[in-house]
Amino acid sequence: MTGSCFAERLGHFLDLTEKERAALARLEERERTLKRGQMLRRENDGSDEIYVLRHGWMMSYVYLDDGSRQILRLHFPGDLIGSSNIAYRDAAESLTAITDAVVCPFEKQALRTLFDDHPRVAALLFAVSQAERVSLTDRLASLGRTSARARVGALLLDMLHRIRFMRKDVTNSFELILTQEEIGDATGLTAVHVNRMMRALAEEGMIERRNGSVTIVDERALAQASAYFNRFAELDTSWFPAPRG
Amino acid sequence: MTGSCFAERLGHFLDLTEKERAALARLEERERTLKRGQMLRRENDGSDEIYVLRHGWMMSYVYLDDGSRQILRLHFPGDLIGSSNIAYRDAAESLTAITDAVVCPFEKQALRTLFDDHPRVAALLFAVSQAERVSLTDRLASLGRTSARARVGALLLDMLHRIRFMRKDVTNSFELILTQEEIGDATGLTAVHVNRMMRALAEEGMIERRNGSVTIVDERALAQASAYFNRFAELDTSWFPAPRG
DNA sequence: CGTCGAGTTGACATAATTCAAGTAAGGTGG
DNA sequence: CCACCTTACTTGAATTATGTCAACTCGACG
Structure with missing residues (x-):
């Protein structure tokens, strides 16, 4: 372990x-x-x-x-x-x-002990869950107000940034893993239309596809086209209680 | 006060x-x-x-x-x-x-004191925020996977239930207050299409409209047509810490 | 070697948007 | 109190985005 x-x-x-x-x-x-x-x-x-x-x-x-x-x-x-x-x-x-x-x-x-004995950790959990909530509202705006192409683009960018967050060596390429049907179920589209949008993004030179992996060729343009906003700002920990013990 | x-x-x-x-x-x-x-x-x-x-x-x-x-x-x-x-x-x-x-x-x-001195209240805040998160995921499914008519219906039902939660005397009628443009901005539709969907729901006998107020005539049918799931279950407080002091 | 799941592509259908024109209701200044 | 504005709502016609259906390719796997 x-x-x-x-x-x-x-x-x-x-x-x-x-x-x-x-x-x-x-x-x-x-x-x-x-x-x-x-x-x-x-x-x-x-x-x-x-x-x-x-x-x-x-x-x-x-x-x-x-x-x-x-x-x-x-x-x-x-x-x-x-x-x-x-x-x-x-x-x-x-x-x-x-x-x-x-x-x-x-x-x-088990959370009970955490809230009782470690208020700072509880505060951190709370803050992280608020960040997750913001991420959901970003998705909501994506589904409600952007085109199919933008939704697919935003999903790809979100995956890239979250993978990067875990593994700093990842630059702009990652293994997609999701099927096009799953991408459709995440973005509110059909698998067929996801396919077309990925092709469109590739033809526009924003992404490249090889086997199962995706390369974000022009991250700035893709973010622009996808109304994507990167939320990986630092959490504001200024209000947290002091650590216990 | x-x-x-x-x-x-x-x-x-x-x-x-x-x-x-x-x-x-x-x-x-x-x-x-x-x-x-x-x-x-x-x-x-x-x-x-x-x-x-x-x-x-x-x-x-x-x-x-x-x-x-x-x-x-x-x-x-x-x-x-x-x-x-x-x-x-x-x-x-x-x-x-x-x-x-x-x-x-x-x-x-001000939250710092709350987390430090009142872990049970902190837990409650956390649980309520998780319930809000679930509500957002319901909206996500609504925008991603249901028709315009269903989205409008789900919004109306959500409003009804939340108003009822505050004021127990409200049964099935409330003042809409939102403009159709606002309903559109909430459901990811245009104002024009919201108008058509409201008319459709009225013609199908699920709702009635008079002046600015809406009556949910057939709540069950509307819930069915809108893929609406009522989340007003009790919060699970079983894991909360004991109150302090 | 055959089957299966995933991806790809075209032709067609449908849902929702856009544009345009008009009505109704409420607010305001003369 | 009326005339005028403004804002919201309503409706039809044309357009566009996305979905549906169907056929085919390709690679993985047994």
Whole structure:
């Protein structure tokens, strides 16, 4: 065990104390391995579990009555996932592994100690969840007010930046992994139309595609064409309580 | 001063202690009055302020480069608004009053005491913000995967349920207040098309319109047609810390 | 070698937008 | 109190973006 990837992720924003690290590590005592495509949790399941994603990519999504699917969010290592049942008894979204993945499940009761003993970590969780909320509002504006081409472009840029955030060696190229159908379910489009938009972006010289990987050739132009705004500003930690102990 | 409407709202989920109520009331010491249409805060403004909405309706929204607007969320009394700068230094959304309104501004530093001294209230804030996140994912699915008619229907139902939550005497009729352009900006449609969809819903006998008010005639059918899921389940407070003091 | 899932492309259908013209209601200054 | 403005709402016709259906290619895999 290499230590808590959750603590590592949160440590980007804050110098955690030993005690704080230990408290976070306690959330990752158990591990569960998932194969590509395997479902971790289904919408409406009652469960006390929340997860820290340790390795691999996952996605959260819902199905509508007509059988269509909306992908709500892609998840990368260090993400806290399944957080809808922090608020509710029953899960609001399904969770499935996009690649082989490892998650650390913990019961939400474990958050109690965190809020009681480590108010600064609680504040950090709260701030991170607000940042996630902002990310969702960006997606909302993308789906509500931009063209198909812009939505696909914004998704690609979001993936690039989030991968970069994890691995500083990644510059402008990454393995796509998602099928065009999944991209469609994330952007509210059909797989066929996603295909056309990717071709369009490629013909315009903004991206290149080879095998399963994408290169963002002209990041500035793509961001412009996609109404994409990079939210990777620093978190504002100025209001946080002092560390305990 | 009639006491904290924030505490009143949060008290729906939990029996707050006197000390907890007092701590929340401290967030509402100042008041600011807004006229219909008045902007409280602009996107990208740097500000340490967060607000509790005390009276009236407000909305949060963003503008895109092409001048189009996406309304992110409607806000009702008791809502915590402007929460994007809990995470960031600069505001991610603009805030404007839809009706005459009263807000109580407070500096985010005030949250520090709350997290330090009242972990149970902090947990409640966190849970409520997760519920808001789920509400955003519902909107995402609505915009991404449902028809214009369904989006308008879902917005009407959401408004109905949120108004009911505040005022138990409201049954199935309310004053719309929003213009069709605003409905369009919330649902990702043009004002013209909103108009047609409202007519369609009326012709199908699901709603009635008179002057500025809407009556939901057949709530079940409308919910069905709009892929609407009512999230007003109880919050799960089982994991919260014990009250302090 | 055959099958299967994913990607690609064309022809056609449909939902939503755009443009344009008009009506209704409320507010304001003379 | 009226005449005028302005803003919101309404409706039709033409246009465009996206979806649907269908056929085909390609590579992976058993």
